[in-house]
Amino acid sequence: MAAVRGRRWWLCLCLPLLAACQPFNDARPMMDEYLERVARVLDLEPHYSPITPPRQMPRRRDRVLSMPELELGMLDFLSLYGCELQYVVGERNSIMGRVMQPANRLRYELRFIQAARTCMPTLADDDLRTVLAEAVASKRASLPLAVWNATWGTAEVETLFTLSKGDYPVAAEGNPVADLSREARQLDAAVARLLAGDLSVSLDFLDLVLQRWQADYRAGQLLQSASRLVARLDDATALVRQRLEGRPLCLNGRPNPKADIARSLFFKIYIGRVQPYLSDVIRARDALIWPLARLAERQADTMPETFRPWYRRYLSSTAADSLWRALDRAIGDHTQAWQRLLEQCGMRPGG
Numbered sequence: 001m002a003a004v005r006g007r008r009w010w011l012c013l014c015l016p017l018l019a020a021c022q023p024f025n026d027a028r029p030m031m032d033e034y035l036e037r038v039a040r041v042l043d044l045e046p047h048y049s050p051i052t053p054p055r056q057m058p059r060r061r062d063r064v065l066s067m068p069e070l071e072l073g074m075l076d077f078l079s080l081y082g083c084e085l086q087y088v089v090g091e092r093n094s095i096m097g098r099v100m101q102p103a104n105r106l107r108y109e110l111r112f113i114q115a116a117r118t119c120m121p122t123l124a125d126d127d128l129r130t131v132l133a134e135a136v137a138s139k140r141a142s143l144p145l146a147v148w149n150a151t152w153g154t155a156e157v158e159t160l161f162t163l164s165k166g167d168y169p170v171a172a173e174g175n176p177v178a179d180l181s182r183e184a185r186q187l188d189a190a191v192a193r194l195l196a197g198d199l200s201v202s203l204d205f206l207d208l209v210l211q212r213w214q215a216d217y218r219a220g221q222l223l224q225s226a227s228r229l230v231a232r233l234d235d236a237t238a239l240v241r242q243r244l245e246g247r248p249l250c251l252n253g254r255p256n257p258k259a260d261i262a263r264s265l266f267f268k269i270y271i272g273r274v275q276p277y278l279s280d281v282i283r284a285r286d287a288l289i290w291p292l293a294r295l296a297e298r299q300a301d302t303m304p305e306t307f308r309p310w311y312r313r314y315l316s317s318t319a320a321d322s323l324w325r326a327l328d329r330a331i332g333d334h335t336q337a338w339q340r341l342l343e344q345c346g347m348r349p350g351g
Helices: 002-020 027-041 074-079 084-093 102-122 126-151 156-160 178-195 206-215 218-245 257-297 308-314 323-343
Strands: none
Touching (some): 027 218, 102 126, 126 178, 178 206, 257 308, 257 323
C-alpha cells in the first residue's frame, strides 16, 4: 500500500512537469518553442519581438447610434382607437418600453411601420393619415440606425470579441465556431433584406444569436491568436532570412547533417505542428470573421466613425492595416523563406 501511495505521489509530482514539456498544446508556448528551435538549428539567437495586443472594441456608448424619437400627440393617439398601432405605441410609452434593448427596439420600429400602414386606410381624418404617413417615412429613414444598434451596438457582441479568454485552442475538437458561423450568416442575410426594404423579415432568431454571443468568445480568441502568429512568424522569418544573407546552410548545394536537421524541423514542426494550427485559425476566420465583416460592411453608411478604425484592423480583409491581411502575408513570407533556405541544399519542398 505504501508503495502504491509512493507511486501516486511521484505521478502527481510529474504531471505538471509533463504538461510543461508539451509546448505544442497551446498557441503561446508552441510559437515560442518553434522560434527557439529555428534559431538553434540555424545557429542564431532568437529574438522575441513584442506582440501588439488587439484593441478592445470601442465602448458601447461610442457604438450606439442615437435614434430620433417620434411622439404622437394624445389626441392623435386616441384617434387611433381600433388600430393595432395604438397598442404598439402604448407599449413603447410604457415603463418597460422606454428602456428597450436594441433588439426589441428594432422589432418595435418594424411593428410600428407595419401597423401604421395597416391603420392608415381605416382612418377618416385626412390630417391624421398625413401624420402617420410622415411617421412611417421617418421610421423608414431611421431604420438603419436601429439595425446597427441591434447588431454592433449590443452589449453581447463585446463578449464575443472579449480579449480575456486567451488564444484560439490548438487541435480543438469538432468545429468551435460552427454555430456562430451559421448564425452570423443568417443575421447578415436578414440585415441585407431589411436594408433592401423587405420589412417582413422574421427576427425571431435574433435573441438566440445574442445569447450565443453573450456566452462565447471565439472571435476575441481569433484576434489574440492572429496577433501572436504574425509576431512569431515574422520573428522566425527574420532568422531564416538572416541565415540566407550570411553563411550558407549548404556549400555548393550539397546537403549536410545540419541541413537534414533543418529539413526535419521544417516538416515535423512547421508542417506537422504549426501549420495545422495556422489552418485552424484561417478556417475559423473564414467561417466567423468574414460573415461578421460582411455584416459590418453592409452597414458602412451607418457605421459610426469611432468604430471604423477597429473595423479596418480586425474585420476587414483589404484595409492596409488589416490584421488578417498581415497574417496572410506573414504565412506567405515564412513559407517562401523556408523554401529558399532548403533550396540551397537541393531540398526545396515540392522540388
